Amino acid sequence: MKPAPFEYAGPRELDEALDLLAEHGDDARVLAGGQSLVRLMNARQVSPAVVVDINRVPGLDTLGLFGDNGSSTLRLGATVRQRTSELSDEVAAHAPLLAEAGAQVAHAPVRARGTVVGSVAFADPSAELPAALLALDGLVKVRSRAAERTVAADDFFTGPFRTSLAPDEMVVAVDVPVATGRTGSAFVELTRRHGDLPVCGAAAVVGVGDDGRVSHVRVALCGADERPVRVPAVEAAVLGADDPAAFTEAAAVAADGTSPIPSCHGSADFRRHLARVLTARALRTAFARATSPKETTDA
Amino acid sequence: MPDKVRVRITVNGARHDLLVEPRTLLADLLRGDLALAGTHLGCEQGVCGACTVIVDDVATRSCLVFAAQLDGSSVRTVESLAAADGTLHPVQRAFTQEHGLQCGFCTPGMLMAACELLERVPEPGREDIEESMGGNLCRCTGYQNIVRSVNAAGRLMADRTSSEQSGVRA
Structure with a gap:
């Protein structure tokens, strides 16, 4: 199969790209890494009239720290490749969850072109990076010709492959607050084969106070619902814990109230089971990393 | 149009x-x-x-x-990969010697993935090879011979480099 004909636009300024989106709306698609879009176009599952290639827009390849004191937030622009993020010292130091989740996306040649922001904007409910962004309390920076807005990751994902993005808008970057204090994170997933999308995955960020107890925690899942979701019931149950056994107990409610999409890769029940097991693993590993930096794998 | x-x-x-x-x-x-x-x-x-x-x-x-x-x-x-006179590239030689191909359909992709790896990591370990080649499917040989081929290619290329450096023709 080959893509249906389309007009190709390679704007060299952001405003030019936004003009095209304003003009064409739903008939236009933004092309960054293309590792999802071109696949869908090859299969004619999507046939946009206009493809807006943003790879020549200057400034969108930003990867670095900014904010209060110049270093409170890590920003990844819309054309930052997954491979670049995965291998970046700054990502490793300030948002290691993003690196760990990113390394589990597809295969190296796909990650070499695919972008972090593209995966977020595509909003596959099974994909790793949207769940990682949720667990990191990330922000999605959105631009249109008319306005600029910032959407919390919690509010960005609205359904399978659905986001709160309007047709004339594009994501220009994602921001994540940098890890501070005694914080550990972990991303664990189950895939049918190496490089496949996970059947289910769990992301956890755990902060530990001076008393050795969990002082803040965020847990997010992919493949467990119609969109990447946080699991506040688990987070509430884990706060104040100081014993890894408590995480397994807390993870028992990880699938409560979720609506997993069943497929040949896993029934809804199997996905609920995985959500519980993987949540416990992610929490234990994240806690171990927060309390003892040398501890890196699940006990 | x-x-x-x-x-x-x-x-x-x-x-x-x-x-x-x-x-x-x-x-x-x-x-x-x-x-x-x-x-x-x-x-x-x-x-x-x-x-x-x-x-x-x-x-x-x-x-x-x-x-x-x-x-x-x-x-x-x-x-x-091959020279104008038909001399095979070390990666191609290694795939031949180590039986890394059978029907050959997947081989062009395998060879190019292997080349990119060996340009980045001249002496890759098994993990590097599996990571770089893991996205290439083969339906004939299984993967052991392919991993061995990439390994052997790394050695052939290292030999070539060292003999070039010492001025000796391989």
């Missing part, structure tokens, strides 16, 4: 200045416009790795990139 797009692209060292339909995939540009049919198309959805080529020194799925995106880029395909 939509306007054609101008693409100035270097393929295996040769410069081309082309007008292409926007929907032309790199794989189709190579196979159709440039008659370089060594690059094979398997799944056309980025899963099988058969169409892997090297774009600006990075292993890339040529089925998931439009030629229009590559104005100014440099591409290497499997046709770039």
Whole structure:
């Protein structure tokens, strides 16, 4: 199969790209890494009239720290490749969850072109990076010709492959607050084969106070619902814990109230089971990393 | 039909200045416009790795990139490996010696993925090889011989480099 004909636009300024989106709306698609879009176009599952290639827009390849004191937030622009993020010292130091989740996306040649922001904007409910962004309390920076807005990751994902993005808008970057204090994170997933999308995955960020107890925690899942979701019931149950056994107990409610999409890769029940097991693993590993930096794998 | 797009692209060292339909995939540009049919198309959805080529020194799925995106880029395909006199590249020799190919359909992608790895990591460990080749499917040989081939290719290339450095011809 080959893509249906389309007009190709390679704007060299952001405003030019936004003009095209304003003009064409739903008939236009933004092309960054293309590792999802071109696949869908090859299969004619999507046939946009206009493809807006943003790879020549200057400034969108930003990867670095900014904010209060110049270093409170890590920003990844819309054309930052997954491979670049995965291998970046700054990502490793300030948002290691993003690196760990990113390394589990597809295969190296796909990650070499695919972008972090593209995966977020595509909003596959099974994909790793949207769940990682949720667990990191990330922000999605959105631009249109008319306005600029910032959407919390919690509010960005609205359904399978659905986001709160309007047709004339594009994501220009994602921001994540940098890890501070005694914080550990972990991303664990189950895939049918190496490089496949996970059947289910769990992301956890755990902060530990001076008393050795969990002082803040965020847990997010992919493949467990119609969109990447946080699991506040688990987070509430884990706060104040100081014993890894408590995480397994807390993870028992990880699938409560979720609506997993069943497929040949896993029934809804199997996905609920995985959500519980993987949540416990992610929490234990994240806690171990927060309390003892040398501890890196699940006990 | 939509306007054609101008693409100035270097393929295996040769410069081309082309007008292409926007929907032309790199794989189709190579196979159709440039008659370089060594690059094979398997799944056309980025899963099988058969169409892997090297774009600006990075292993890339040529089925998931439009030629229009590559104005100014440099591409290497499997046709770039053997010398003009037919002498095989060390990676090709290693695949032959270690029985890394059978029907050969997946081999162009395997070779290019292996080349990119060996350019980045001259002496890769088993983990590096599995990581880099893990996205290339083979339906004939199984993967042990392929991993062995990449390993052997690394050694052949290291030998060549050291003999070049010492001024001795291999």
